[in-house]
Amino acid sequence: MFDCDVLVIGGGIVGLSTAYALTRAAPGTRVTVLEKEHGLARHQTGRNSGVIHSGIYYRPGSLKARFAVSGAAEMVKFCAEWGIPHEVTGKLIVATTREELPRLHALVQRGRENGIPVRELGPTQISEYEPRVRGLAAIHVGTTGICDYGAVSARLAEASGARIVRGAEVVAIDRRPWGVAVRTADGRIVRARVLVNCAGLHCDRIARLAGDDPGMRIVPFRGEYYELTDPSLVRGLVYPVPDPAFPFLGVHLTRGIDGGVHIGPNAVPALAREGYGWSVVRPRELAGTLAWPGSWSIARAHWRYGAGELHRSVSKRAFTEAVRRLLPIVEESDLRRAAPGVRAQAVLRDGTLVDDFLFREAARTVHVLNAPSPAATASLPIGREVATRVLAQL
Numbered sequence: 001m002f003d004c005d006v007l008v009i010g011g012g013i014v015g016l017s018t019a020y021a022l023t024r025a026a027p028g029t030r031v032t033v034l035e036k037e038h039g040l041a042r043h044q045t046g047r048n049s050g051v052i053h054s055g056i057y058y059r060p061g062s063l064k065a066r067f068a069v070s071g072a073a074e075m076v077k078f079c080a081e082w083g084i085p086h087e088v089t090g091k092l093i094v095a096t097t098r099e100e101l102p103r104l105h106a107l108v109q110r111g112r113e114n115g116i117p118v119r120e121l122g123p124t125q126i127s128e129y130e131p132r133v134r135g136l137a138a139i140h141v142g143t144t145g146i147c148d149y150g151a152v153s154a155r156l157a158e159a160s161g162a163r164i165v166r167g168a169e170v171v172a173i174d175r176r177p178w179g180v181a182v183r184t185a186d187g188r189i190v191r192a193r194v195l196v197n198c199a200g201l202h203c204d205r206i207a208r209l210a211g212d213d214p215g216m217r218i219v220p221f222r223g224e225y226y227e228l229t230d231p232s233l234v235r236g237l238v239y240p241v242p243d244p245a246f247p248f249l250g251v252h253l254t255r256g257i258d259g260g261v262h263i264g265p266n267a268v269p270a271l272a273r274e275g276y277g278w279s280v281v282r283p284r285e286l287a288g289t290l291a292w293p294g295s296w297s298i299a300r301a302h303w304r305y306g307a308g309e310l311h312r313s314v315s316k317r318a319f320t321e322a323v324r325r326l327l328p329i330v331e332e333s334d335l336r337r338a339a340p341g342v343r344a345q346a347v348l349r350d351g352t353l354v355d356d357f358l359f360r361e362a363a364r365t366v367h368v369l370n371a372p373s374p375a376a377t378a379s380l381p382i383g384r385e386v387a388t389r390v391l392a393q394l
Contacts, residue, residue: 004191004193005193006022006390006394007180007194007195008162009182009198011033011153012040012044013156014200014371015033018382021383022160026391030163031162032163034184035167036169040150040166041153043341044341044375044376045149046153047339049254052086052088052145052147053068053373054068054143054144055069056111056118057107059356065114067381067382067385071374071378072144075147078152078155079152084152086147088144088145090140090141090142090143090237092133092138092237092239093239093240094135095137096134096135096240103241117142117143119140119142125138132328132329134326146237168186169184173210173211180192182195193393194365194393195210195364196366196368197366197368201218201342203344203367204218204346210362214367216369219289219346221270222267223265224264224268224313224319225337226316226323227337228334228335229336231259231260231261234253237253238253248343250322251265251312251323264319264338266319266322267309268313270342272285273285273344277340292349293350294350294351295351317332320335346369346370354370357371357382359389361393364393366390368382
């Protein structure tokens with residue numbers, strides 16, 4: 001009667017880590033992963049900066065803090081075990097104005113509460129790490145690293161032993177007391193005992209297809225990147241002090257595992273769930289975003305921040321000026337466009353930006369409804385968390 005025990009929708013790193021955790025925790029469990037693209041990790045997983053985050057930014061005791069701290073160590077171990085390129089580089093978080101100093105000091109305390117080793121630096125010590133970076137003060141976070149999350153995803157898929165079905169977009173879900181039946185766009189029917197929704201940018205839509213009200217909507221934000229034409233200008237990872245009122249880290253400098261240095265991202269509203277450029281507009285998806293009351297609440301609360309992000313999106317000069325706060329030597333000619341990404345940000349009806357990982361359970365179903373950064377870093381413990389919830393329903 002059943003094609004599998006557990007059906008996972010979404011072949012990004014969270015869905016694949018869930019499949020991996022399930023087969024590790026309960027050998028013999030039959031797991032199928034449906035991915036609508038013809039390859040794995042094509043969206044958030046494959047379009048991020050490749051950073052293994054330390055967990056310093058996140059509220060002590062939150063899922064993000066717990067899973068990022070443990071997940072970072074596990075990700076390094078996983079990469080080492082499977083021969084996946086990675087490096088524990090450490091990073092600098094740099095204050096460039098006096099107004100940022102209290103927030104920098106608060107991060108020191110937060111890091112210590114989360115069990116993360118943090119070293120405070122003055123201007124001379126900043127130069128020892130990054131000769132061309134300027135700031136009033138900084139902290140060095142030693143547990144930050146970089147890796148290739150696409151390669152991690154591929155290894156998770158293989159090691160899980162799950163059946164991976166590519167090019168399988170879910171268009172209908174029929175949930176019954178005995179289990180769940182899913183229909184894909186090509187007419188395929190897959191029956192399972194339990195459904196797991198790891199659809200990322202489309203997770204709220206999948207929840208509604210299953211008959212559940214997720215209580216949130218995904219509002220997509222595009223992050224645009226440049227890269228340095230001369231990567232030698234930056235040795236490692238350099239971040240500004242984040243604004244705690246917004247869930248984005250600001251324009252930062254990231255040396256990737258390939259040796260290139262990415263700069264960004266900014267954060268602008270995307271006009272489609274997969275809106276990787278201003279020319280990508282999907283009217284139905286855009287209408288859904290605009291119809292959600294929380295979208296307008298965000299706009300009212302953060303319009304000044306948003307205006308600055310839009311300015312940096314359309315003006316390379318403005319983007320360069322943002323970079324020059326950290327790296328004064330850089331010129332417009334030193335930057336070239338790189339591939340953008342889209343962040344799936346869960347927003348509540350009142351405009352609250354969900355700031356932690358969000359899981360919801362229903363009959364025969366587990367939904368992952370908010371898993372933006374640092375979800376790649378935290379993917380192994382997230383997978384175990386979801387697997388625990390799934391196995392309780394089998």
